[in-house]
Amino acid sequence: MTAEIGQAAIYLSVLSCLWAIGLLSFGLWIRNARAIQSGRNAVIATFILISIATGALIYGFVTDDFSMKYVVEVSSAAQPLLYKITALWGAMSGSLLFWLWLLTVGGAIVVWQNYQRNKQTQDTLADYSLIPIAIVQLFFTILVTGLIDGIYNPLARFTDGSVFADGQGMNTLLQTPLMAIHPPTLYIGWISLTIPFAFAVGALASGRIGSGWILRSRRWMLFSWIILTIGITLGGNWAYQELGWGGYWAWDPVENASFMPWLLGTAYLHSVMIQEKRNMLKLWNILLITLAFQFTLLGTFITRSGIITSVHAFGGSGIGGYFLSFIFASTAGVIGLIVYRWNRLKSANRLESLLSRESAFLLNNWLLVGLTLIILWGTLWPIISEAINGEKSTVPEAFFNKVVIIPGLLLLFLTGAGPIISWKKITANNFRRMFLLPLVIGLIGGALTWGFLALIGYTFPLYSVLCSFAAVFVVAAIFAEFYRGAKLRAKRQETSFVNGLNLLIQRNKRRYGGYIIHIGIVILYIGIMGSKGYFLLEAKSMTLGESMEVGKYKLTMIDAFEKEYANYLRSGVIFDVAKSGKKIGTMEPAIHNYYRAKPDEEPTKESAIHHVGMNDLYVALANVPRDIKTGGVVNVQAYYNPLIGIVWIGVAVMVLGGIVAIAEKSERSGGA
Amino acid sequence: MKKRSRLKIVAASTILLGGMAFLVVAMTRSTSMRYFTPAALVAAAGSADDQRVQVDGLIAEGSTKWDAANFKLTFAVRDRETEATVNVIYEDRLKPDNFKDGGSVFVEGRYDATQNLVVATKLMTKCASKYEGAESAAPTDEISYTSE
Numbered sequence: 001m002t003a004e005i006g007q008a009a010i011y012l013s014v015l016s017c018l019w020a021i022g023l024l025s026f027g028l029w030i031r032n033a034r035a036i037q038s039g040r041n042a043v044i045a046t047f048i049l050i051s052i053a054t055g056a057l058i059y060g061f062v063t064d065d066f067s068m069k070y071v072v073e074v075s076s077a078a079q080p081l082l083y084k085i086t087a088l089w090g091a092m093s094g095s096l097l098f099w100l101w102l103l104t105v106g107g108a109i110v111v112w113q114n115y116q117r118n119k120q121t122q123d124t125l126a127d128y129s130l131i132p133i134a135i136v137q138l139f140f141t142i143l144v145t146g147l148i149d150g151i152y153n154p155l156a157r158f159t160d161g162s163v164f165a166d167g168q169g170m171n172t173l174l175q176t177p178l179m180a181i182h183p184p185t186l187y188i189g190w191i192s193l194t195i196p197f198a199f200a201v202g203a204l205a206s207g208r209i210g211s212g213w214i215l216r217s218r219r220w221m222l223f224s225w226i227i228l229t230i231g232i233t234l235g236g237n238w239a240y241q242e243l244g245w246g247g248y249w250a251w252d253p254v255e256n257a258s259f260m261p262w263l264l265g266t267a268y269l270h271s272v273m274i275q276e277k278r279n280m281l282k283l284w285n286i287l288l289i290t291l292a293f294q295f296t297l298l299g300t301f302i303t304r305s306g307i308i309t310s311v312h313a314f315g316g317s318g319i320g321g322y323f324l325s326f327i328f329a330s331t332a333g334v335i336g337l338i339v340y341r342w343n344r345l346k347s348a349n350r351l352e353s354l355l356s357r358e359s360a361f362l363l364n365n366w367l368l369v370g371l372t373l374i375i376l377w378g379t380l381w382p383i384i385s386e387a388i389n390g391e392k393s394t395v396p397e398a399f400f401n402k403v404v405i406i407p408g409l410l411l412l413f414l415t416g417a418g419p420i421i422s423w424k425k426i427t428a429n430n431f432r433r434m435f436l437l438p439l440v441i442g443l444i445g446g447a448l449t450w451g452f453l454a455l456i457g458y459t460f461p462l463y464s465v466l467c468s469f470a471a472v473f474v475v476a477a478i479f480a481e482f483y484r485g486a487k488l489r490a491k492r493q494e495t496s497f498v499n500g501l502n503l504l505i506q507r508n509k510r511r512y513g514g515y516i517i518h519i520g521i522v523i524l525y526i527g528i529m530g531s532k533g534y535f536l537l538e539a540k541s542m543t544l545g546e547s548m549e550v551g552k553y554k555l556t557m558i559d560a561f562e563k564e565y566a567n568y569l570r571s572g573v574i575f576d577v578a579k580s581g582k583k584i585g586t587m588e589p590a591i592h593n594y595y596r597a598k599p600d601e602e603p604t605k606e607s608a609i610h611h612v613g614m615n616d617l618y619v620a621l622a623n624v625p626r627d628i629k630t631g632g633v634v635n636v637q638a639y640y641n642p643l644i645g646i647v648w649i650g651v652a653v654m655v656l657g658g659i660v661a662i663a664e665k666s667e668r669s670g671g672a
Numbered sequence: 673m674k675k676r677s678r679l680k681i682v683a684a685s686t687i688l689l690g691g692m693a694f695l696v697v698a699m700t701r702s703t704s705m706r707y708f709t710p711a712a713l714v715a716a717a718g719s720a721d722d723q724r725v726q727v728d729g730l731i732a733e734g735s736t737k738w739d740a741a742n743f744k745l746t747f748a749v750r751d752r753e754t755e756a757t758v759n760v761i762y763e764d765r766l767k768p769d770n771f772k773d774g775g776s777v778f779v780e781g782r783y784d785a786t787q788n789l790v791v792a793t794k795l796m797t798k799c800a801s802k803y804e805g806a807e808s809a810a811p812t813d814e815i816s817y818t819s820e
Contacts, residue, residue: 173770244769354681366685366689377700381700391706395704395705402703403696540743602771622740623738633741637766
């Protein structure tokens, strides 16, 4: 019965979306407050209806209702409760429902925030923005009704009325806590991008294209950025721990699909500051947020349509066409609005000099958008190459690794140069006061790195030297910013330096939160440089008692073990880890054999990771033979990943900075 | 003065965009590899010999040999539609997770036409999340083993 109620709720929400779109448009057109209110209520109604549908599906999982198609597909009676619930987004139609539900939460929050705000002022911007939100909701609602080809209703039962004794269960690789939170985190990040996009459309529709819409949607954007940062990193961390190939990023189409909106969002967070400060780039900002939103759909299209083959098994599911149509239709809509409002989109100011804060922002934007396009190019290369010469080609990971280095290093330099260069035009005084010392310190840092790398045998590590130079420069520049600001505050308020620092950040959380993010970026870069540039990989077939060497480390296989757990058998080996002859620990890589694995599921590799400071030793096994104790051979792959721990720290600092920045409540204009 | 600075801005943007475009084209040229199904690769053997290629197919049933002592994996990739197969050798690397007879596999490596063999540098099996189409979602025979 609950499943039927859920299905009915989905059908009804088609109506509530239409109601919201119709009444809001009509009400705003004829300025009828009651019609507008009715439209807002419909947005809330959609939220309630989709919550009912989602709740009904979760109920189906929890009660093991194996008459439901979707429950059979991704759940099973023995699946732990947590994974029964996360099965909600374990396959396509459920994840679309989940996506839709998050979107309705977003819509409801916009209505709520608007209600709070309208106690003081009457402003229709949010009401205009609810229309695009409802349109996107309508699109997803139609997808999950099951009325169109390619996707079935997640609440549907088997048409022939069959009831299975048990479900197929979720893939065992996904049954880890990280995988329970990684997909929803990314979804939340993507979906919250819809809101600033909707505000941009609302601004165009209402004709108020000042910075009002940006101020209103700014925290949504930051929220989205923080969540995307976390979500992408969780995915990398999961791959590192679970997949046994020793890396965290492989430029897979699905990874790229999550990374491109992040890059565009980052560009947007910077370019809006110019609009606030100098009233420039109005059109650009609208295009940028539109692009960021469209890239979340494009990502879905790329990964779900089957046009790009990826390691993530999506197959040609036939829904790609709907996404592509929606992307075209909504982009056309935005372009139409832009043409309609063309006169109001002109900049009030012009760029005055090539060396100014404005151009630093602009360069940042060009590079970020450029990187996005490069990654898109590489991701779509199979299609592009087929169109050009009739033959499908692909580019490997190496393409991306090589092509992002130079724009990436320029961007790194900008994270330090941007905050200290003066507005309008750089002056000799500005250069001397702000740039000279950080540049000198940066050069020393670069030289030291060069010396160190030469010492351990790398003769001409150009990119590492440049990266270290830029990194040290940025840290010096930003610390100097904090130092100068804190000292000034302390002097003015006649208090200690620490208090001054605290006051400085409290008074301008967005700006200094941003600088903390920049420090996080530097840390991240150093981690990527070390782990991508200097990792060591050794592989060896070994029997008990043998050892292998990875760099300065020696791994000796001393024992094997087998242990039974609730739903899997863990078998593995024990390594003694020694550095320069001294034992520093043990490692226990293993294989998990799930008792209830499906025929297409292999045992999973559980790699062992041993941290030595920020560096990791990483060992994975292919198999643990039955006869291991009597001379059976184990295949071992061992990595030394220098500075990889710094990658996670860098991201943590970025997220921390984001949280500081998002704490700035006021809608006042400010920032860097 | 105004004019000159605008000119400088235009010049700088052109250099930046041109540089990025050049980088992309150069890197695409140097790293791009042709993508084949096993049938297409066998058909194009002559032109693909000694080139880096990517092959997308299924792991042929019963073809997998895992030589643990020498850390060597050999198997054949079968075409999804025809009977064509291409042999693959993959050394000194772990077998990826989800490597199973009949499973999807991408092979990257250099093709040797005389032996119909790809010396693989990278293997990818389909990863875990199962966003298949609607048809495969209706469990029929595959589910029967759990309901017994």
